[in-house]
Amino acid sequence: MDWLQVVVLSVVQGLTEFLPISSSAHLILVPVLTEWEDQGLTFDVAVHLGSLIAVILYFRHDLRRMAASWTLSLRNRSLHQGGDDPDARLAWWVLLATIPVCVIGFALHETISVSLRSPVLIGFSLIGFGLVLGYADWHKREGRSEYQLTLRDALFIGLAQALALIPGTSRSGITITAALLLGMSREGAARFSFLLSIPVTALASGLEIHGVLQAPQEIDWQAMAVGVVLSGVSAYLCIHYFIAFIKRIGMQPFVVYRIVLGLWLLWIFW
Template structure:
């Protein structure tokens, strides 16, 4: 890849991993529309590592508190609010892991196309809009229970389909369950940590079994630019989401989806 392509793809990953507009869709699009060469597994791992570092560092206090609470109280009878939340994150991660393991190859062969991305971008964008305008926004993140964890976890499993958006579908589910915007966004970001980590480790194992050459400069710059973009994205999103709502992202998804449909079918 050229340095320009590295920067663009890394920034795309960093921004779209946490915005409700689908990172997988945007990483596929340059190859589909601009004819760019596929960035490859190693670069994909690198930019996800950058995004993972950003969310862990930004939410470091929550990550430390949840980890300490789980090891201190998670396996005992006297659960705390934090240890319960840690359990809900673990439980919500399971459907995505199972579905991803079972369907990963089929999705890669049949669903990573511009047409699929166009349709899912529009459909799940409209669903996000519906959830946002109908949301009661009565619950904070501390009020999440087993039901919410299971529903959000099942929603996250759907995100293996390109164009769905992992953050978008989990926020949609959270809003429908009555969470306020900031709480559903924060839970979605916390939920991203184990799923990105798991997917990254799986990809590393694949990479270790590959004979492909690795360009370490590409990986370093990819991870670095992805980290910066993701960190800024998380900061701005959590600062603004309660005020601006999901409508700007819905509009973006609809425009992107119909442009893609025009390109594919036109």
């Protein structure tokens, strides 16, 4: 990998990880469209690690409260909805909503990583799920926050998150869509989606690291370090400005982007 490829892929990963436009689609498409060699699993681990660090840092205060309240709920055996503590409940909902994607992702990992990387499939996914996001954003909202979710809400969003295993769907896009359909505010939907990314990204990175260890190769540590830093910085900025942006403007610019990109991909590759 040359340094231009390192910079471009790192920034693309950081920016698209939390935007509802599919980071996996862009990481697949950049080498295809530029004719660069595939960046490899090791670099994918590095840029995802950068994004994970960014979201943990951004929500560090929330995570500290959630961890403390969740631990207390275990000690008090107050498992049902985390008792009366909203932070404990939110922590439980994040954990429960992570289960479907982990189970399905583990079962279908090989199929997904090999068979579902077609630009045509990505194009259809971008358009189809983009239209659903557009409908959800236009749909009347009650304006609930992430602290007002129920067990049924968390499971619905968790099942929706499993669809993000299809490249082009967008993990943040499909979880925000599901949350909006449940009557959450745009900000609440985005915040819950970002919190959900933490266990999912951590587990996915662990699986990728296992793959790297099973097939040892020479590692360019400088490129890995730059990838972590650039993806982390761009992801942190993306989270901050995305939440402020959607409160004022909504999801429609991302819907338009998804449709245009999807149509372009179908025109080129189909």
